[in-house]
Amino acid sequence: MAGTASSNGRETLASIAYQKLLDDIVGGQLQPGSKLRLHALTERYKVGNSPLREALNRLSANGMVQREENRGFRVSPASSEELSELIRTRCWLEELALRESIRRGDVVWEERVLLAFHRLSRKNRLFDEQFIQFDGTWEDLHRAFHLSLLSACNSKILLDFCSQLHEQTLRYRNLSSMKAYRERHELDEHRAIRDAVMDRDADKAVELLRAHYRVTGEIVLASGKLT
Amino acid sequence: MAGTASSNGRETLASIAYQKLLDDIVGGQLQPGSKLRLHALTERYKVGNSPLREALNRLSANGMVQREENRGFRVSPASSEELSELIRTRCWLEELALRESIRRGDVVWEERVLLAFHRLSRKNRLFDEQFIQFDGTWEDLHRAFHLSLLSACNSKILLDFCSQLHEQTLRYRNLSSMKAYRERHELDEHRAIRDAVMDRDADKAVELLRAHYRVTGEIVLASGKLT
DNA sequence: CACGGAAATAATTTCGAAAACCTGTCCACC
């Protein structure tokens, strides 16, 4: 995700806690708005007080948890208003990044996109054939594909922002359980986006991408699990 | 800045440290790339180990400091490449937010812009008349003016991103000492932007805003204090 | 019965020191 973390030698407890917390928040194991009591978390993740607090402070800085002075932390609440705002903003920023990528992307970029799509689709087929569940790996490949599309925009900062928005919307998707839809249609949508990108058809690619996000958003909204 | 901090009762030591650190990094008292040794900082800010670490972790999540596992923190380095990227990205995002604000802003928004400009220009005149230095207050009013322009974009997320970029570029401006230029021209530029905005002339407002940022960037680049 | 305030409880925040880690130095050895 965003932030700056050069993973050098051994990983630090704070970073482990950060990753686990992020996974559990994005994965929906920790409900939106729920209180994050330090003592409970130390037992849950088997890490001490200090590393946990450091992890929570990092998360509070990129909006995954809220912090109230002297009252601790809670998972950021989820609302349909925020989801709308999230999708709207994501469409804006990714349109920007995608147009810029298409405009200045080179052959290496094209190959990155192609490869990322290939890996994702291969994983998809495995699901179809073997009826195994979507797991973390699929999400990683999915994220990698979407970021590859934008990766030639020549602004790491913008990419980080898009990455943050991806993570936030992923949380909403996981809150509603929309796995069924994804198995059915998402692969086709991704392929269409890839094709438009490879054709350097910016208008079409942007339109497909925006539709991709809008549809996803509406399904989540329609699931009725948000206030 | 970004992040989520409901300031409720008494302020926490970690938040105080966060604010002071941010001020010193943005203000240039802490040199880009310099190592942030815990012991030195505890003496400098008169706070203990833990609150300091929490502050640093927050700052690492929004890019003001870098973190290397088991090797501590350092102020994010500053380079002309990053400044270019910063300005480029800022132009993109603020164009977006400004166009959206002009499109959907209501009367209340117009009044916010007008008021913010008034306060800023009043402060400017005080400087001219009394030869006192730019201080923190001016920066606050300046930030408030720029954010007011974008404040009707209907996306708090986008506003937070713009706010982050503002802070980052402010650091670069403070690294080079470009006070002279600002006293001379910036007020006129701000007035022109305000007028274009009040006329709802999006193209003109965007062009002025982008020029405003580009010129500022070039002055900083020309100051030759970056690698 | 509602209201307000003091004590008790529970949570967060902070401190001081121990543990783990990185870095450079010195010396034996090839």
Added chain:
DNA sequence: GGTGGACAGGTTTTCGAAATTATTTCCGTG
């Protein structure tokens, strides 16, 4: 002369407990 491995000093990271702050409970009063 160069290499590598143990050692020493300094730094970061983590722990356990103390200090501080919020929350609940309980009781007397209006």
